[in-house]
Each structure stands twice: as C-alpha cells, then as structure tokens.
Amino acid sequence: xxxxxxxxxxYLTANDLKTGSVVYYSKNNWSSDxxxxxxxxxxxxxxxxxxxxxxEKECLIVSPFFVELDEGGEIRKMRDKIREKGITFKLNN
Amino acid sequence: xxxxxEQDKKIVKNRTKEFKFQVERRINGDLTExxxxxxxxxxxxxxxxxxxxxxxxxxxxxxxxxxxxKLAEIADKYDxxxxxxxxxxxIQFNWPxxxxxxxxxxxxxxxxxxxxxxxxxxxxxxxxxxxxxxxSEEVEDPRPWCEIIRKWSTFHPEFSFxxxxxxxxxxxxxxxxxxxxxxxxxxxxxxxxxxxxxxxxVGGGQGRSPYVAKKINDFLEKKDLLNxxxxxxxxxxxxGRRDNIYKARIKILVNELGQEKIKExxxxxxxxLSDKSLELNQNEINNIFNFFKLPIEKKTNSxxxxxxxxxxxxxxxxxxxxxxxRGHSIVVISLKPPGKPPGDATSSQxxxxxxxxxxxxxxxxxxxxxxxxxxxxxxxxxxxxxxSRLKKLGLSTPNFGLITDTICCxxxxxxxxxxxRSIPISQKxxxxxxxxxxxxxxxxxxxxxxxxxxxxxxHHVGNIGILGLDxxxxxxxxxxxGGSATxxxxxxxxxxxxxxTENLIPAIERILKTYxxxxxxxxxxxxxxxxxxxxxxxxxxxx
Numbered sequence: 001x002x003x004x005x006x007x008x009x010x011y012l013t014a015n016d017l018k019t020g021s022v023v024y025y026s027k028n029n030w031s032s033d034x035x036x037x038x039x040x041x042x043x044x045x046x047x048x049x050x051x052x053x054x055x056e057k058e059c060l061i062v063s064p065f066f067v068e069l070d071e072g073g074e075i076r077k078m079r080d081k082i083r084e085k086g087i088t089f090k091l092n093n
Numbered sequence: 094x095x096x097x098x099e100q101d102k103k104i105v106k107n108r109t110k111e112f113k114f115q116v117e118r119r120i121n122g123d124l125t126e127x128x129x130x131x132x133x134x135x136x137x138x139x140x141x142x143x144x145x146x147x148x149x150x151x152x153x154x155x156x157x158x159x160x161x162x163k164l165a166e167i168a169d170k171y172d173x174x175x176x177x178x179x180x181x182x183x184i185q186f187n188w189p190x191x192x193x194x195x196x197x198x199x200x201x202x203x204x205x206x207x208x209x210x211x212x213x214x215x216x217x218x219x220x221x222x223x224x225x226x227x228x229s230e231e232v233e234d235p236r237p238w239c240e241i242i243r244k245w246s247t248f249h250p251e252f253s254f255x256x257x258x259x260x261x262x263x264x265x266x267x268x269x270x271x272x273x274x275x276x277x278x279x280x281x282x283x284x285x286x287x288x289x290x291x292x293x294x295v296g297g298g299q300g301r302s303p304y305v306a307k308k309i310n311d312f313l314e315k316k317d318l319l320n321x322x323x324x325x326x327x328x329x330x331x332x333g334r335r336d337n338i339y340k341a342r343i344k345i346l347v348n349e350l351g352q353e354k355i356k357e358x359x360x361x362x363x364x365x366l367s368d369k370s371l372e373l374n375q376n377e378i379n380n381i382f383n384f385f386k387l388p389i390e391k392k393t394n395s396x397x398x399x400x401x402x403x404x405x406x407x408x409x410x411x412x413x414x415x416x417x418x419r420g421h422s423i424v425v426i427s428l429k430p431p432g433k434p435p436g437d438a439t440s441s442q443x444x445x446x447x448x449x450x451x452x453x454x455x456x457x458x459x460x461x462x463x464x465x466x467x468x469x470x471x472x473x474x475x476x477x478x479x480x481s482r483l484k485k486l487g488l489s490t491p492n493f494g495l496i497t498d499t500i501c502c503x504x505x506x507x508x509x510x511x512x513x514r515s516i517p518i519s520q521k522x523x524x525x526x527x528x529x530x531x532x533x534x535x536x537x538x539x540x541x542x543x544x545x546x547x548x549x550x551x552h553h554v555g556n557i558g559i560l561g562l563d564x565x566x567x568x569x570x571x572x573x574x575g576g577s578a579t580x581x582x583x584x585x586x587x588x589x590x591x592x593x594t595e596n597l598i599p600a601i602e603r604i605l606k607t608y609x610x611x612x613x614x615x616x617x618x619x620x621x622x623x624x625x626x627x628x629x630x631x632x633x634x635x636x
Contacts, residue, residue, distance in 0.1 A: 015140060015144070015145075017119075017120065017191065018190060018191055018192050019190040020144035020145035020189070022143055022144075056126065058122070059121070077566065078505065078563075078568065082142065082505055082514075083142050086143065087143075087506040089434065089506065089516055089520060091175060
C-alpha cells in the first residue's frame with residue numbers, strides 16, 4: 001500500500017464498504033469530510049497501514065490507499081482531487 | 094420483443110437470491126473483498142472512483158417501456174436520478190450502495206432484467222445493429238440470433254472463467270452499424286445461393302492493442318452457429334494467455350497464430366464437436382424468431398407533417414430514418430445535447446420516454462452502441478407531435494452522425510482506470526460546434542473519446558479519435574485520424590504529439606480546415622482522409 005509513494009505527507013482514504021462512499025481516516029474514525037482527515041507523515045505510514053488492514057477485516061472499509069500531498073499540503077494527483085471534490089461537470093438533472 | 098420463459102425467470106430470480114446472500118456474507122465478514130470481488134463482478138457491480146457502479150444488461154440494446162420506466166425508478170430510488178447508456182448498449186448506475194444492490198436486482202428481475210455477465214471474464218452482453226429488423230437492406234433480423242447466443246452463453250460452465258472478457262456482435266446488413274470487426278467475434282448474416290448463413294470474423298478489438306477482426310468463415314450454416322462458436326471459444330479457452338492480462342484477449346492469439354492457423358484450429362475443434370449437440374433445428378430457430386415479429390405489418394400512406402419550424406426540419410433531416418414498412422419512420426433520440434454528458438439520461442427523461450415509446454412506438458425503445466436511443470416504429474403522421482414532446486425533454490438535438498454526436502467513456506470523472514477526463518472534452522466539442530448549420534457543413538464525422546488506453550470510448554475507430562493521457566500530472570490528448578468501425582473498419586493513425594486541454598479544440602478546427610480546403614464535392618471526412626493521407630493533416634496541424 002505504501003510502496004512507491006511520493007512526498008512526505010499523506011491522507012489515508014478508502015471507500016465505505018456498505019455504501020461505497022469515499023472516506024478519509026480521521027481521529028479514530030472514517031469521515032467523508034476531508035477537513036477532518038489525519039495528515040500522516042511518511043514515518044507513520046506503517047501504523048496507518050495496519051489500521052486500514054484492521055478496519056478492512058472489520059468490514060468497515062474497502063480498497064484503502066494513501067493519498068499523496070504536495071509541499072503545500074494539497075492533494076497532489078488529479079485523480080485524487082476529483083475523488084475528493086466529485087465529478088468536474090454539472091450533471092444533466 | 095423477447096419475453097422470458099419460466100426457465101429464464103427462475104435463473105434470474107435464483108441469481109438475485111444468491112447475490113443477496115453473498116452481499117450479506119461480505120458485510121458480515123464471512124467473505125473477504127478478494128473473495129467477494131469476482132462474485133460482485135459477475136453481477137455487474139464495480140467499485141469505481143467515487144462509489145460502486147452497477148452495470149445492467151440490455152440484451153442487444155432492446156428495452157420495453159416497462160423496463161425503461163423501471164430504470165427511471167431505480168435511478169430515483171437508489172441512485173442520483175440518472176443513468177448512463179454505454180457503448181455495449183447497457184446502462185450504468187454510478188452511485189448505488191452495496192446494501193441496496195440486492196434490492197435493485199430484485200426490482201430488475203420483476204421486469205425481466207438483470208446484471209449478469211456485464212462484467213468478468215465471460216461472454217458479455219451480445220450487441221447488435223440498432224436498426225435490426227427495421228431497415229430495408231437487411232438480409233435477416235440479427236436480434237433472434239443474439240438471443241440464441243445469449244441463451245447459450247448465459248452461465249456457460251466452460252466459458253465463465255475465460256482468459257479475458259469476450260464480446261460478440263451481430264449484424265444482418267452489409268452496412269455495419271454494430272462495429273462487428275472490432276469485436277472478439279463478429280457475425281454478419283449473409284445470403285449465398287439463396288441460403289442464409291453467417292460470415293464469421295474473429296480477433297477484433299480495441300484497448301492497448303487494437304486490431305480489425307479476421308474473417309475465418311465465408312459461410313457458416315445457421316444450424317451450426319452454436320457449435321462453431323463453441324469451437325472458437327474452446328480454442329481460445331485452451332490457448333489464450335492467462336499469464337499476462339494485456340495479452341489475454343483473443344485478438345492477441347489470433348494475431349500471434351495468424352488467420353490461417355486460427356481457422357484451422359477452429360475447424361478442427363468444430364469437427365471434434367461431432368455429436369453436434371448444439372445443432373439448431375428449424376423449430377428452435379422459429380420459436381425464437383416468433384418473439385421478434387414486428388408490431389406493424391401493414392404499409393400505410395401516412396405522411397410526414399409539414400411545419401415551418403426550422404428546428405423540426407433539422408431534426409427530420411438528421412434524426413429520422415426510413416422504416417422498412419412504408420408510412421413509418423425510425424427516430425434517433427440523441428443523448429448528446431450541447432454541453433451535456435454523452436449517454437446520460439435523467440430519471441424524468443427516462444420516465445417520459447417510456448410513455449412516449451408506449452404512445453408512439455409500440456412500447457419499444459432501443460439503445461445504440463453510439464450511446465443514443467431509438468424509437469423504432471413511428472407512424473409518419475406522428476412525427477411532429479413526437480418531436481414536440483422530445484423537445485420539451487431536451488431530447489430533440491438534431492446531431493445524429495454529426496461532429497457533436499460523440500462516443501465518450503466516463504473517463505477520470507468516474508473511472509478508477511482512466512488517465513484523463515473525457516466527458517468535459519465531449520462537452521467542449523458539443524458546445525463549440527453546437528450550431529446545426531456548422532455541423533451540417535462538416536457532414537458525417539465520428540469523434541470518439543477515451544480517457545485511457547483501454548479505449549472504452551472507441552477512440553481507435555473514431556474518424557477523429559481522442560485519447561486522454563496523463564503527462565506528468567497534466568491531462569493531454571492524443572489525436573488519431575482515419576479510424577472507422579464500419580464494414581470498412583480501420584484503426585486510426587496517431588497524427589503526432591498530444592495537445593493540452595486548451596489546445597485541443599483549435600487542433601480539431603485545424604484538422605477540419607484541412608478537410609474543408611481539400612475535400613472533393615460531397616466527399617465525407619473519412620473518404621477525404623483516406624485519399625489525402627495522414628501526412629497532409631500532420632503537416633497542416635503542426636506547422
């Protein structure tokens with residue numbers, strides 16, 4: 001999970017197992033609100049990887065991974081930005 | 094239209110119950126995600142970028158008004174009020190909750206629908222010419238053959254775990270509207286010496302290694318269709334690569350072995366199936382054909398209403414096709430209004446279209462692989478009233494076959510595999526070229542847009558193909574020219590270095606200028622490209 005990551009800080013994210021919603025790991029819980037997300041330093045990745053594995057086993061989440069942050073603390077990749085903000089166009093309805 | 098037999102109903106009902114139990118076991122922790130994933134995929138359930146996505150099968154793209162109304166209900170009750178029609182003539186819901194999926198499948202089963210074999214390494218939904226049975230140049234209606242293949246392939250025990258997914262398309266016409274030559278198997282119904290049979294093509298496909306299919310049989314007798322398909326699938330199942338996902342499709346096998354060798358292997362296997370247990374008898378064939386009788390039989394002198402409304406006349410010119418039965422028309426409902434996501438329909442549009450199809454088209458509606466809808470049987474005298482109702486729904490855009498009638502995959506806005514966005518590109522194109530007079534002047538032109546090399550947006554066979562790439566974190570778009578998914582199928586050629594989002598429309602404008610300056614009278618874009626060659630376009634584009 002933590003292999004080949006760029007940068008020094010990360011968020012831990014996943015999808016809620018039952019609903020599929022995008023969630024971020026916050027203090028002791030998972031939240032759909034990024035503002036509550038724990039900023040994880042590279043040194044602590046293993047600890048949070050273990051948390052993700054435990055919560056997968058407990059059937060809380062699915063497909064966990066770390067989101068890379070840039071020097072300014074913003075999400076680095078466009079894919080992760082879209083995943084956080086939602087689709088980039090107005091829906092038909 | 095086909096109606097489920099008791100056996101069909103039982104199969105779908107049992108599958109729904111089975112999946113409900115599997116979801117319960119997943120949520121209780123009795124199944125890990127690794128164990129559950131292949132089970133959910135067999136039921137069309139993916140986990141995408143933002144949420145789960147459920148792909149519902151629309152066999153050969155044919156829907157009843159009741160089914161369409163149910164899809165609208167599902168969109169409202171379990172999703173965000175819309176659905177997305179795909180290039181496999183299916184529909185996708187982008188936001189269902191895992192907990193709700195068993196209920197969705199149960200509701201679908203009530204109207205003879207399901208999500209079986211819309212994913213996984215099995216034989217997928219068989220696709221078909223959207224003008225099947227209603228165009229006058231057809232040898233025979235391909236829909237019954239699609240149904241015969243569907244029955245054979247559903248839960249086929251030997252072909253549920255193929256090396257990769259497997260797609261079959263069938264057409265009954267010389268003019269190919271089903272893109273059969275970019276399918277794993279393409280079947281073309283032909284008539285030779287008074288007898289109807291099939292030409293068989295194998296090994297076509299897109300993705301990172303695009304190929305046009307090779308013909309391996311000039312004339313297959315009808316009775317032998319399933320034995321022959323069984324032979325092709327058996328050869329593929331045995332020899333197709335399972336060690337490398339990128340080399341696992343039958344197209345790689347066909348192109349490694351060559352046309353003659355694959356034909357030889359299939360013929361040998363076909364001979365081996367000497368008991369011919371799948372041989373079709375005429376009664377079986379007739380029984381299936383009976384489901385597909387046209388709801389109209391009599392020719393009429395019904396006339397197309399004359400009105401001065403310019404938009405109505407543009408729509409008549411562009412989106413209305415002659416039906417094979419005089420006095421009737423086929424109407425294409427474009428799901429590409431300016432600035433809207435291609436292929437999307439809201440629940441209110443679907444609900445109203447369900448009523449419209451009941452009122453005007455004998456309750457029948459079809460999905461095209463180019464992400465539009467078809468009302469197949471419209472009495473000519475109803476055309477103005479129909480247009481008025483479609484206009485109120487925002488579904489009267491007269492752009493069928495024109496530059497804004499793009500095929501487009503969901504791209505990075507939805508898809509976990511995509512490398513760039515595709516829907517916003519389509520929106521830019523449809524806004525930029527929205528004037529009918531501009532589109533009409535350009536003429537027939539197919540733009541197809543994919544958000545990654547997997548080519549779900551069919552960019553390889555676009556007259557202008559657009560492939561979204563990620564270049565050091567920035568989206569860029571590679572252009573291919575000269576692709577075609579018709580009977581003269583061809584893979585587009587890369588024109589040169591890719592373009593930024595901002596420079597893409599000017600690049601398309603430049604390509605169109607080259608076409609405009611060099612075309613002969615009445616020469617369409619593809620013909621002009623084939624005559625001029627890529628160097629001319631390249632030279633103009635990058636000078």
